[in-house]
Amino acid sequence: MLGALDMFAIGIGPSSSHTIGPMKAALQFVKLLAAKSVLTQVVRIEVNLYGSLALTGEGHGTILAVINGLCGESPSKIESEVFLAKMDLVKQQQVLNLLGQHQITFNLEQDILLHKQEFLPEHANGMRFIAHIGNEGGMESIDFVVNHSLGNNFTDDSSDSNKIVAGKFSREYFSIGGGFIVDKEQITHLGEMVDDSLAPPPYPFETADELFGLCEQHGLSVAQLVTQNELIRKSDADVRDECLQIVEVMRASVQHGIINEGVLPGGLNVRRRAPGLYSKLNVPHVAESAHDQRLLAMAFAIGVNEENAAFGRVVTAPTNGSAGTIPGVLEYYVRYGSGVTQDKLVDFILTAGAIGMLYKLRASISAAEVGCQGEIGVACSMAAAALTAVMGGSLIQIAKAAEIAMEHSLGMTCDPIGGLVQVPCIERNGVAASRAIDIARLALLEDTPGIVSLDDVIKTMMQTGKDMGVRYKETALGGLAVNVVNC
Ligand code: SF4
Structure with a gap:
């Protein structure tokens, strides 16, 4: 399971x-x-x-x-x-x-x-x-x-x-x-695929309707509900420790990303940008503005994906190509959010994971199957929902944030130049982190469901991915991968 x-x-x-x-x-x-x-x-x-x-x-x-x-x-x-x-x-x-x-x-x-x-x-x-x-x-x-x-x-x-x-x-x-x-x-x-050796989870779900319906029915947050499901194979303490370990590795990858300089391996001669961006932005009068805090979140996300491109240690979230988006938003929340506690960080990870499950169960997180919407689009959706949750969003607002993030990622193709997870991948994580923050803030302003449901957008993402030409699905045969001279 x-x-x-x-x-x-x-x-x-x-x-x-x-x-x-x-x-x-x-x-x-x-x-x-x-x-x-x-x-x-x-x-x-x-x-x-x-x-x-x-x-x-x-x-x-x-x-x-x-x-x-x-x-x-x-x-x-x-x-x-x-x-x-x-x-x-x-x-x-x-x-x-x-x-x-x-x-x-x-x-x-x-x-x-x-x-x-x-x-x-x-x-x-x-x-x-x-x-x-x-x-x-x-x-x-x-x-x-x-x-x-x-x-x-x-x-x-x-x-x-x-x-x-x-x-x-x-x-x-x-x-x-x-x-x-x-x-x-x-x-x-x-x-x-069913694992007979485990008891069934108390709150099984496959769709967003089922997930949010069960939360509503039992008075549980998304994080509480998926924790209950995890308890069939782990203890409460294990779930919490695992979440905090994920947070620790994500934050370490941000720290490494904003410090480590140089040129990325692979022959594209891509210079790491995160340290330079960070040093320009992380000065008092700049870092105090909400706008520049979002730019800093971009620098965090870019730094993580530069670490990823250099074979560094990262958290797959939900893939490596999109490994920077969620840590970028998490680091933004830790630094600039209010009332940040370890419990909130655990909620952040579990909420993000629950949204990721919906895509994995009903669509795909494989760029070879559905293009970059399945990587960066899903990461943005997970991050927007998680930030909305820890900022006090309702179930409707969390679902809405996840939906908006994917609705505007639909059709995003996978076209890595030189077949390397560098361009456009690294910057795409930065943009997705910034978008996730804006989307969470937007979702928090309204408490009514939108016209498009999260399930609608997940289904649409899968159909769009199926219709996408193979050259836009992790083959480096289309898009930027062929239109930019690789020198
Ligand atoms: S462009 Fe392709 S390789 Fe790069 S992040 Fe998106 S899905 Fe991954």
Whole structure:
């Protein structure tokens, strides 16, 4: 079952679907080999990246992420320096230490294949891992029983994908946005995934109508309601600690972003702007004006996404491309809001997470599926609703803020120049943070529902995304990605 806190994950940049997802998939694959006691018999690993992962994977660090995952590293724990150093090591030594336990020869050019013209039918971000076991042709078929790991216990009793045939074992994974991954069986059963080991949540919801209706009916705030749902798998203290840890990492990423200077990696020669913007704005007479405080929120958001682009530690919120928007608004609230307490910060995170869930459940947070409206648009919607909540907004005002933010993000395409999460991504976070603040203030002025409901706009976002041409969906084949000279 999806929970509000699943909309956030602590990890490294620059992309949730192109860095974190593939790293988790690679890690899951080698763990599967280890669980079946064949890891030490692997003689070669072949990684096939398809569609969007092949087209923009280089700029998003996909290859580096896969290498790290195969070596047993997890995005939530690895330090940036360790992550980056792995590539040089593999290039120099042509060796990969699978799960940190078993060394094989590895040739980057031959063992990682980019299929730029080919998309797997299930999703634009597809990958296939093939393990060659022992001497090819000299091995009997081995049956695998797979215990799927996204909180679901499927019994896979038919698939040939669970057998090693002629010394090979392969598995396909899909990175479906926000760092979530599924395998081939799971992607065909996405709507049916239920974890039988947990009690059902007391307040299940999938739509905004259901969420806000339940809050109204039971006299709960959005944050209180999703906390009750989280309690089926965590304690109250765990929920609070997790929220405060997310706040801490978000605020640390802001601090790093407004200090760290230099040029971002990737070859676009994008100079970090946040430190310069911050030093110009963070002076007494400027920082006291409401207008300049919003500009500071932009600098905070820009700083976080510059950290993200430099493989820094950020919170996926709900993706890495959009990792700056919510921290930008959070930092604005901490510095300039009134009556800020730890409880309010917990409410901020849980409210944002609840709104993110609605998009994940009924639409998508994958730019490869729906364009940038699914990343920056969703982050803006989450941030506007969260700020409205902690500024004392009613349920109607919170829903309205979330709706306005997406209504005016509809149709936003994904067109990263050079396939890097830098231009227009970084600035887009700053603009979204500033918009979220204005939208929250606008929503707080009125307490009547608008003509367009939050559910209407979520449905429209999904339809718009489906109608969008593939070149505007994380392929770097359209929009700014082709109209700006990449020098
Ligand atoms: S344009 Fe938007 S969706 Fe595309 S990579 Fe940048 S932030 Fe992500």
